[in-house]
Amino acid sequence: MKSLLIAISLFLLVPFFNHACSMYKVTKDGKTIVGNNEDWISPNSQFWFEKGQKGEYDAMYMGLLNRFPQGGFNSAGLMFDGFANDYLEIGNTEGKRSIPMPEAIQHVMKTMSKVAEVEAYFSTIDLSILERGQIVFVDESGDYLIVEGEEMISGSEAEQCFSNFYYSQIESMEEVELDNVKNGLDFIRNNEAQATLDYTSRVMQSMQSVGELTQYTTVYDLQNLKVRVYLFHDFSQFEEFSLDEYIKKGNHSVMIADLFPKDASGRANYEAFNNPKNPVEFYEKMVGDEKLSEEELEAQGFSWIFNTIGYEWLLYKNSPQLAIQVFEYATELMPNNANLFDSLGEAYMAHNEPIKSKKAYEKSIELHPENEGAKAALKAINEYLNGG
Numbered sequence: 001m002k003s004l005l006i007a008i009s010l011f012l013l014v015p016f017f018n019h020a021c022s023m024y025k026v027t028k029d030g031k032t033i034v035g036n037n038e039d040w041i042s043p044n045s046q047f048w049f050e051k052g053q054k055g056e057y058d059a060m061y062m063g064l065l066n067r068f069p070q071g072g073f074n075s076a077g078l079m080f081d082g083f084a085n086d087y088l089e090i091g092n093t094e095g096k097r098s099i100p101m102p103e104a105i106q107h108v109m110k111t112m113s114k115v116a117e118v119e120a121y122f123s124t125i126d127l128s129i130l131e132r133g134q135i136v137f138v139d140e141s142g143d144y145l146i147v148e149g150e151e152m153i154s155g156s157e158a159e160q161c162f163s164n165f166y167y168s169q170i171e172s173m174e175e176v177e178l179d180n181v182k183n184g185l186d187f188i189r190n191n192e193a194q195a196t197l198d199y200t201s202r203v204m205q206s207m208q209s210v211g212e213l214t215q216y217t218t219v220y221d222l223q224n225l226k227v228r229v230y231l232f233h234d235f236s237q238f239e240e241f242s243l244d245e246y247i248k249k250g251n252h253s254v255m256i257a258d259l260f261p262k263d264a265s266g267r268a269n270y271e272a273f274n275n276p277k278n279p280v281e282f283y284e285k286m287v288g289d290e291k292l293s294e295e296e297l298e299a300q301g302f303s304w305i306f307n308t309i310g311y312e313w314l315l316y317k318n319s320p321q322l323a324i325q326v327f328e329y330a331t332e333l334m335p336n337n338a339n340l341f342d343s344l345g346e347a348y349m350a351h352n353e354p355i356k357s358k359k360a361y362e363k364s365i366e367l368h369p370e371n372e373g374a375k376a377a378l379k380a381i382n383e384y385l386n387g388g
Contacts, residue, residue, distance in 0.1 A: 021036060021037050021038050021039050021071075021081060021082075021083060021163070021164075022036070022037045022039070022161070022162070022163040022164075022180045022181065022184065022204070022207040022208075022209075023035065023036045023037070023081050023083075023136060023161070023162040023163065024159070024160070024161050024162070024184060024188075024200065024203045024204060024207065025138050025142065025144060025159070025160050025162075026158065026159050026193050026194070026195050026199070026200060026203075027141070027142025027156075027158050027159075027195060028158060028193055028194065028195040029195060030223075031195035031221070031222075031223050032077075032138065032139075032140055032141065032142040032195065032222045032223065033195050033196065033197060033199075033200040033219065033220065033221055033222070034079055034138050034200070034219070034220045034222065035200040035201065035203055035204035035207075035217065035218070035219045035220075036071060036081050036204070036217065036218050036219075036220075037180070037204055037207055037208050037209065037214045037217050038062070038070065038071070038214065038215050038216050038217070038218070039208075039209040039213040039214050039215065040064075040213060040215050041213065041305055041308070041309070042064065042215070042273065042308070042309060042312060043215050043216075043232065043256075043257060043266070043269055043270045043273050043274075044064060044065050044255070044270075044273070044274065044312060044316075045062060045063065045064055045070075045215055045216060045255070045256045046062070046063065046064075046065070046067075046253050046254060046255045046256060047060055047061070047062050047246075047253065047254055047256060048060070048061050048062075048063075048067065048251075048252070048253035048254075049061075049243075049246045049247055049249070049250075049251060049252055049253070050106075050109075050251055051247050051250060051251055052074075052075070052110055053110075056110040056111060057074040057075045057076050057078075057109065057110055057111070057112075057113070058074060058075040058243060058244075058247045059072060059073070059074040059075070059106075059109040059110065060072050060073060060074075060227070060243055060246065060247075061109075062218065062256070064312075064316075065312055065316035065317070066315075066316060067253075068102060069102055069105050069106070070082055071218070072109065073109075073220055073222070073225075073227075073243070074109045074110070074112075074113075075225060075243055075244075075247070076112070076113030076139075076140070077113065077139060077140030077222035077223060077225065078108075078109070078112060078113050078114070078115070078118075078137060078138075078139045078140070078222075079137070079138050079139075079220050079222060080105065080108070080109075080135055080136065080137045080138075081135070081136055081162075082133060082134070082135050082136075083133060083134050083135075083136065083162065083163060083164050084132060084133050084164060085132055085133055085134060085164050085165065085166055086132065086166075087131055087132050088131060088132070088148070088149060088150065088166060088169075089131065089150070090127060090128050090130065090131050090149035090150050091150065092150060092151075093126045093127070093128055096124060096125055096126040096127075097124055097125050097126060098125075098126045099125050099126075101129055104121075104122070104125060105135075107121070108121060108137075113139060113140070114139050114141070114143070115137050115138070115139050115143045115144060115145035115154060116143070116154075118137050118145055118147075119145050119147075119152050119154060122147050122152065123152070127147070127148075127149040127150075128149065129149075130147065130148060130149035131149050133149075134146060134147060134148045134149075134166065135147040136162045138222070139222070140222045140223060141156075142156060142158070143155070143156045144156070144160060144162075146162070146167050148166055148167075148168055150168065151168055153167050153168060158193065159188060159193055161173065161181055161184050161185065161188075161207070163176070163178050163180060163181045163207075164178060165178065165181070173185060180207045180208065180209055181207070183206045183207055184203060184206050184207035186206070187202070187203055187206035187207075188203065197219050197221060197226070197228050197240075200219050201217070201219050201228065201230070201235060201238070204217050204219065204230075204235075205217075205235045208233050209233075214232070214233040215231075215232055215233075215256075215266075216229060216230060216231050216232065216256050216266075217229070217230040217233075217235070224242070225242055225243040225244065226240060226241070226242050226243075227240065227241055227242075227243065228240045229256060229259060231256065231257060231259075231260050231264055231265075231266030231267070232265065232266030232269050232270070233266075234264070234265045234266050237260075237264060239259045239260060257270040274317075276319070276322060279313060279322045279325050279326055280325055280326055280329040283305075283306070283309075283326075283329065284329075287302075287333070294333065294334050294335070294336060294337075297333060297334055298334065298337070302330075302333070302334065303330070303334055303337050303339060303340055306326060306327065306329075306330035306334075306340060306343075307330075307339065307340065307343055309326060310323045310326040310327050310330070310343055310347065311323070311343070313326060314346070314347050314350060320347050320348075320350035320351040321351055323343075323347040323350070324344065324347045324348060324351060327340060327343050327344035327347050328344065330343075330344075331344055336367060337367070338363075338364045338365075338367035338368035338371055338374070339364075341360045341361070341363045341364035341367065341374075342360075342361070342364045342371070342373065342374055342377075344360040345357045345358075345360035345361040345364065345374070345377060346377070348360055349377075349381065354381050354384055354385055355385075357377075357381055358378060358381045358382070358385070361374045361377050361378040361381065362378065365378065
């Protein structure tokens with residue numbers, strides 16, 4: 001299990017789009033195909049479809065249970081995806097509009113078809129949120145736009161790869177040290193490019209992550225508005241549909257795992273992760289018999305993993321009791337982590353257990369006396385218990 005833990009730790013810089021991924025686009029013979037690997041610890045991803053109003057484009061988005069758009073495309077053949085990166089300072093914000101990123105992306109998807117339009121629009125926006133991330137857009141013609149916080153880079157090469165690095169910080173792709181990019185470049189060099197779903201799927205298979213973190217892969221035909229989907233790094237089977245097919249059903253969402261039959265290999269991972277009978281079994285198997293110290297667990301990002309998944313149960317699956325089980329397990333493994341006790345306190349309160357919530361917050365303050373958030377929560381609990 002140690003190799004899986006190390007693999008997970010590679011993807012813990014997750015400030016904006018919450019996960020790492022890789023992407024490839026090819027334009028040939030008038031066609032543009034784009035592939036995308038979504039790498040993350042949670043399989044709880046979904047597609048949602050929004051029918052455009054009069055004069056607007058229809059759109060499909062993909063993301064986690066919080067419905068933050070991680071990627072997607074519209075009926076004009078414009079697609080996008082986001083990448084989490086290392087910190088890069090942003091200074092060119094003066095005089096620019098502050099717009100929430102989901103709102104900006106939705107505006108683009110509803111009203112724009114070309115990356116030139118996207119570039120003009122984003123040049124007016126304060127992109128401070130992208131100090132640890134970037135967005136890549138590709139349109140039907142094959143033109144692409146990389147939106148970093150400090151600058152934007154456009155191009156129209158027949159083939160291009162994208163992943164968790166800043167194009168503004170390299171002279172050539174040979175400088176990129178990411179294994180998924182290296183593997184993808186090797187594949188591209190040794191194969192003749194084809195603007196087909198099959199070929200692009202093979203490229204994405206070469207670029208999937210180490211440690212079985214590629215939860216799903218999408219491959220877009222931007223001319224015919226088709227999407228091919230692979231589940232949990234299994235490239236032996238796929239589901240394929242057109243944007244129009246799902247837009248006809250109106251505004252709705254679908255869990256990506258639910259597109260696949262019950263016996264699909266990726267479904268087993270999905271069911272194990274979302275096991276309501278034992279929500280910590282998935283992590284028990286992940287940790288295994290390694291007997292890792294709290295310091296090792298912290299270094300490999302487990303406090304962040306437990307918080308992320310515990311809050312899925314708490315906030316998006318409306319299951320505070322199961323969130324409590326996750327956070328109790330986490331605090332047993334990491335008894336000196338104040339943040340996890342904060343989370344446990346919040347889950348107890350959501351489950352109407354103020355006494356246990358109080359004890360959790362008190363422990364958090366004991367571990368971190370300057371924790372003002374825990375102090376405020378504890379004050380509110382005491383007032384509640386005293387009938388205030």
